[in-house]
Amino acid sequence: MGIIEVRELKKVFNGNTAVDGVSFSVEAGEVFGLLGPNGAGKSTLISMISCLLDPTSGDALIDGHSVIKEPMEVKKILGVIPQEIALYPTLTARENLHFWSKMYGLSSQDAKKRADDVLKIAGLSDRADEKIETYSGGMKRRINIAAGLLHKPKVLLMDEPTVGIDPQSRNHILETVKSLNKSGLTVLYTSHYMEEVEFLCDRIAIVDQGKVMASGTQEELKKIVGQKDIVRIKASGMLDKAIDDVKRVDGIDGATVKDGEIDILTKDSRKVLAVIISILNQENVKMASVEVQEPDLEGVFLHLTGKSLRD
Numbered sequence: 470m471g472i473i474e475v476r477e478l479k480k481v482f483n484g485n486t487a488v489d490g491v492s493f494s495v496e497a498g499e500v501f502g503l504l505g506p507n508g509a510g511k512s513t514l515i516s517m518i519s520c521l522l523d524p525t526s527g528d529a530l531i532d533g534h535s536v537i538k539e540p541m542e543v544k545k546i547l548g549v550i551p552q553e554i555a556l557y558p559t560l561t562a563r564e565n566l567h568f569w570s571k572m573y574g575l576s577s578q579d580a581k582k583r584a585d586d587v588l589k590i591a592g593l594s595d596r597a598d599e600k601i602e603t604y605s606g607g608m609k610r611r612i613n614i615a616a617g618l619l620h621k622p623k624v625l626l627m628d629e630p631t632v633g634i635d636p637q638s639r640n641h642i643l644e645t646v647k648s649l650n651k652s653g654l655t656v657l658y659t660s661h662y663m664e665e666v667e668f669l670c671d672r673i674a675i676v677d678q679g680k681v682m683a684s685g686t687q688e689e690l691k692k693i694v695g696q697k698d699i700v701r702i703k704a705s706g707m708l709d710k711a712i713d714d715v716k717r718v719d720g721i722d723g724a725t726v727k728d729g730e731i732d733i734l735t736k737d738s739r740k741v742l743a744v745i746i747s748i749l750n751q752e753n754v755k756m757a758s759v760e761v762q763e764p765d766l767e768g769v770f771l772h773l774t775g776k777s778l779r780d
């Protein structure tokens with residue numbers, strides 16, 4: 470049995486199903502990714518697994534303990550890094566950590582020692598006595614992570630810990646996750662960034678609209694797409710209109726546009742490439758680059774849902 474066993478978890482909010490019968494299993498020592506776009510149900514899942522939200526039905530077992538029947542046991546095992554920053558802005562980082570240590574029931578002596586340890590992990594020992602309100606977004610996120618590590622959890626749940634921060638803090642967080650995992654921590658990591666789950670995760674569940682669309686290693690997920698390529702075009706102009714025409718071309722299995730990038734899924738890139746380029750020219754789209762590549766997780770998501778992961 471996995472250290473995290475999610476079994477048919479479901480959450481309905483006022484008639485809207487946010488999580489729709491999700492099951493997966495995470496082995497001890499893994500970094501497991503939940504990859505999905507905005508509104509997929511990632512945070513709702515994390516809230517149920519961490520006993521902050523009652524499931525409508527289903528259950529999750531953490532090291533054998535039910536989140537419904539044994540929440541106190543579960544909370545001892547889990548460290549939870551919520552998507553929203555949970556820090557008091559007018560207190561210093563050290564004071565915030567002390568507060569969380571008290572919540573976890575650590576002795577004053579342990580609290581002091583653990584604060585030093587987790588500040589080191591966050592790379593913020595030298596800023597520990599400054600108020601959180603003077604921190605950058607990335608530094609706040611790093612202290613948020615530090616707070617979740619105070620009680621030495623066996624399993625860490627991280628909900629989109631890198632959204633909206635500078636590249637340096639982002640890299641620091643990704644490297645921290647890697648090294649925590651190397652030292653034995655099991656991590657459940659949610660993101661809508663394909664690159665992050667590719668970098669970090671042993672296995673991945675792709676989620677959309679409250680459901681697991683597919684799960685497995687990266688290699689297993691890429692095989693789902695079969696013998697198709699991604700044609701990726703960086704461009705500017707009326708891309709949304711152009712893409713509607715591109716989608717109608719024979720031999721194209723899906724196309725999305727986001728942030729000046731067009732992704733096209735096709736079995737026969739050589740055959741359709743000329744047609745695509747001529748359509749984009751007709752629509753006065755300016756192309757900066759065209760690449761044909763094997764499907765990545767973005768391509769897998771496009772194949773499964775017809776949509777883009779990115780927002």
Ligand SMILES: Nc1ncnc2c1ncn2[C@@H]1O[C@H](COP(=O)(O)OP(=O)(O)OP(=O)(O)O)[C@@H](O)[C@H]1O
Nearest residue numbers: 482487505506507508509510511512513514552661
């Ligand atoms: N407390 C709530 N009350 C009502 N609806 C909610 C509540 N929390 C979430 N939802 C709805 O549930 C769905 C899933 O939301 P959730 O926050 O779990 O998605 P997410 O994958 O975490 O998205 P994001 O990437 O934007 O954080 C959304 O449609 C959302 O509007």
Ligand SMILES: [Mg+2]
Nearest residue numbers: 511512513552
């Ligand atoms: Mg979320």
